[in-house]
Amino acid sequence: MVGEDFAAQLAAAQGGSENAFAVLWRDANPALLRYLRVVAPEHAEDVAAETWVQVVRGLPRFSGDEAAWRAWLFTTARRRLLDQARLRKRHPAEPLDEISAADMPRTAGADQIAMENIATESAMALLSRLPEQQAEVILLRVVAGLDTDVVADMLGRSPGSVRVAAHRGLRKLATLLSGAGVTL
Amino acid sequence: MPDSFLPTAWGTPPFDERDLEALLSGEAADIPVALRQVAEALTALRAAPMFAELRGEATIMAEFRALAEFRALGLREASRPGGLARTLELPVAPSALAPRRVARHRGRRRRNGRLLSRPAAVVMGAAAAAVIVAAVTLAVVEMPGHNHHLVLSSATSSAGAHPSSHGSTSPNLAARGATPARTPTPTPAPGPSPKQSIASRLCTEYYGNFVHPQPRSEWSAEFAIFRQLSERAGSPFRVFSYCKPYIASLFPHGYPWASQQQRSSHQAAAGSSGQGSHGQGAPSGAPQPSPSASSSPGQGNQGGQQGSQP
Numbered sequence: 090m091v092g093e094d095f096a097a098q099l100a101a102a103q104g105g106s107e108n109a110f111a112v113l114w115r116d117a118n119p120a121l122l123r124y125l126r127v128v129a130p131e132h133a134e135d136v137a138a139e140t141w142v143q144v145v146r147g148l149p150r151f152s153g154d155e156a157a158w159r160a161w162l163f164t165t166a167r168r169r170l171l172d173q174a175r176l177r178k179r180h181p182a183e184p185l186d187e188i189s190a191a192d193m194p195r196t197a198g199a200d201q202i203a204m205e206n207i208a209t210e211s212a213m214a215l216l217s218r219l220p221e222q223q224a225e226v227i228l229l230r231v232v233a234g235l236d237t238d239v240v241a242d243m244l245g246r247s248p249g250s251v252r253v254a255a256h257r258g259l260r261k262l263a264t265l266l267s268g269a270g271v272t273l
Numbered sequence: 274m275p276d277s278f279l280p281t282a283w284g285t286p287p288f289d290e291r292d293l294e295a296l297l298s299g300e301a302a303d304i305p306v307a308l309r310q311v312a313e314a315l316t317a318l319r320a321a322p323m324f325a326e327l328r329g330e331a332t333i334m335a336e337f338r339a340l341a342e343f344r345a346l347g348l349r350e351a352s353r354p355g356g357l358a359r360t361l362e363l364p365v366a367p368s369a370l371a372p373r374r375v376a377r378h379r380g381r382r383r384r385n386g387r388l389l390s391r392p393a394a395v396v397m398g399a400a401a402a403a404v405i406v407a408a409v410t411l412a413v414v415e416m417p418g419h420n421h422h423l424v425l426s427s428a429t430s431s432a433g434a435h436p437s438s439h440g441s442t443s444p445n446l447a448a449r450g451a452t453p454a455r456t457p458t459p460t461p462a463p464g465p466s467p468k469q470s471i472a473s474r475l476c477t478e479y480y481g482n483f484v485h486p487q488p489r490s491e492w493s494a495e496f497a498i499f500r501q502l503s504e505r506a507g508s509p510f511r512v513f514s515y516c517k518p519y520i521a522s523l524f525p526h527g528y529p530w531a532s533q534q535q536r537s538s539h540q541a542a543a544g545s546s547g548q549g550s551h552g553q554g555a556p557s558g559a560p561q562p563s564p565s566a567s568s569s570p571g572q573g574n575q576g577g578q579q580g581s582q583p
Contacts, residue, residue: 105341105344107334107337107338110334110337115322115330118330119327122325122326137329138329141336142333145337145340146340209317209318209320209323216318227297227315230297231299231315231319232319252294256290256293259293259296259311262314263308263311266310266311266314267307
């Protein structure tokens, strides 16, 4: 979260400051990718890019606090996600040939980076085992930092149903963790 | 014996709704033991960004920079529809900025098309007018009772093969009849017709010059009269026979070009009969005097006129 400097950073970004916009982007983009990698793992990068392009175009007209900023960002991502789903339904893409892990390009610190981020990757993998609605609600609440009412507004559901879905997801996550003996 | 001495109530969940809501809100205090693993998982989701999650910063920064430049130039970002798609605005030539030609109505174009074909219509109209004029001319010329061709008398008229006709009303016009072989002989009528009066006048005038010779300056007028008489008689050699009925009064003593023998016989016959010498006793079918055989001044005058003919 940006915190108290959010308003200043937003105003600077709306005035054309690249540094201010970089601050906003570095704060929100990881959460956005984590959300998208759980909800749409195959097209997370593409949807994230389209989301940011649209946000950049609408940035001068945006007004609100950091919660509203995040709500706007994830709402835009979700709409782009639905558009992608419709597009894939009309024009299904043929998958490319699978490349084995040994053939994947590697960088010097790839192994180290993977070890450092294994907890995050494991948590996202665990959330992927939850029902989609429960996982999405938990991600929006935890990763995006949105409250129940905002998430309910985004999903078009009541706050009570959003709360129930989130609790059910947490219980199931606990069951999964206790039964599988997973240690994050 | 049971395997475990623990009470069955220990299996109840050690957390409630408030604990779950605290997990979602990120509150880490007083987390139940059963939710610790879940809390650790949610904390991992909130962890610091990974390297891969910051990989697309350059791309989005380039997009942000481009939009900022567009705004600085005052261009509308609406000129870039379709997200990443950009519209390249090329410089417009001044000629392209000129006002467009006014669109012409279809009816106007049709009217212009007709104008383009107007020369053809004019040619066709002229041809039609020529055909009509020719048809009217033929109809007038070939009217019943007017089976002749009206031609202007001229010096180029040939001396022969022009049978005279009495249909002409103008002394300058000669009528070419359909019977060229027959020499027309005017028949004296009780009342002189216009044609007869013209013939009498021409004949009297021409042969009066024989009686009263005119100076040389008047020969052109005599030649004109002779030409008209030649056309009326059908030939210059038939002028005398043609005019004989009209000129007998001019020569009470016989024709000047008649031979002395003929003149004497003519006078003797006239004296015996007591009819005078009006010349009317000369038969129309009598042999015509040859102009070349005469030696009278009138003959010479006539010969001179003939010599001037083409």
